[in-house]
Amino acid sequence: MGAMDASELIKLYAAGERDFKGASLIGTDLSGVNLSGASLREASLSEADLSQADLVGTNFREASLSKANLREANLSVANLDGANLFAANLTGANLSGAELRMADLMMADLSKADLQGANLWGATLTGTKLQGTIMPDGTIHD
Secondary structure, X not given: OEEOOHHHHHHHHHOOOOEOOOEEOOOOEOXXXXXXXXXXXXXXXXXXXXXXXXXXXXXXXXXXXXXXXXXXXXXXXXXXXXXXXXXXXXXXXXXXXXXXXOOEOOOOEOOOOEOOOOEOOOOEOOOOEOOOOXXXXXXXXX
C-alpha cells in the first residue's frame, strides 16, 4: 500500500476502507483513533502512537510495531500473530482474546495489561515487563 499519513488513513477508514495491508505508518500519531476490524497486516507502524486507540479485532499479523506506543489501547481479539512488538509500550492495554502466536514481545512493557484468553504460543517474552499483568489464565503476575 505504501506510505500514508494519519489523516489519509482515518479518511479512508471513515469511507469504509478496511484493508491497509503493507501500509507504511512509521512514527504516525494515531492516538485515540478507531480502527476496529481493519487489516494492517504486514504494515510498518514502528514508533507509531496508537495509545488509547480502539483496535478491537484489528489484524496486525506480521506487522512491525517495534517501539510503538499502544498504552491503554483496546486490542481485544486482535490478530498479532508474528508481529514485531520489540520494546513496544503496551501498559494497560486490553489484549483479552488476542492472538499473539510467534509475536516478538522482547523488551515490551505489558505492565497492567489484560491478556485473559490471549494465545501466546511461541511468543518471545525475553525482558518483557509483566508487573500487574492479567495473564491468559486469569492470574495476576507479580
